[in-house]
Amino acid sequence: MFLTDTHCHLYFDAFDADRDDVIANAHRNGVQVMLSLGVDVPSSQATVNLAEQYEGLYAAVGVHPNDAHKAWEGEHTLEALRALAASPTVVAIGEIGLDYYRDRTPRLTQWHVLRQQLDLAADLGLPVSLHNREATDDLLGILREWVTDLREEGNPLAERPGVWHAFSGTEAEGRAAFELGFLLGIGGPVTFKNAPERRRVVASLPLEALVLETDAPFLAPHPYRGRRNEPAYVRLVAAQIAELHGLSLEDVARLTSRNAQKLFRWREAV
Ligand code: NI
16 A cells, blocks of 8 residues: 655644654555645744654645744745755645635735745745635636746746645636646545535546645544544545545555655655
8 A cells, every 4th residue: 555645744742742653653554655744934844853754754844824924034934944945855835825714814915925935936846735715716816827937937847836735626626726737635524424515526536636635633534533633544535535436445545646756756656
């Protein structure tokens, strides 16, 4: 089995007591690669430190839209992220994006912080991992501009610009993002009992567009909903997608891991 968790936050204190066990349990369940993402500079630093300690664990560095109102200090933050990205464990810029649901950060600030980090990603040649809540049209607009610029500049990142993490949109929105080159991250919510529409959307999207994720410690899949999530549970997401697409668990694990490896280019190829 070769599973990949493309989105988790392993530096959270929820894992302080048993982080070694959590990572060992992931490996036992066939999760061979994990990507842990920062939400500000200190957590990005923490995630790089972890990635340097564990085999198969990679890091993304970035400032989350909900943290931007307190964590963004302009050039200073950009330089800190750039310095962290020098670690060979860093394969992406994230978690970045727009959040109009929590709305902790003024929208103008969110747009500015997102654009600055998209420019950093373009400069470093690293794909992005995107957060979106109730901001789909604005996010797609900003991404369309960014990818158009990448193409015009001949930046090879245009071929693998990033992933839309925790994708929960419509089939049309998923296809629009995929046409721009973005993959769609599918996690625990696809397994929730009260989510038949989400399953219908995931069933309608091509497997080439999908990668798996947990968002651990959040969003644990059924039957662990409401409890602490961990990368091993990405297997339950894979099982749900296998059922929806009429494939074996092993095939979904391998095909989505291949999609993830093409995007993030880590050593562990399927
Ligand atoms: Ni996250």
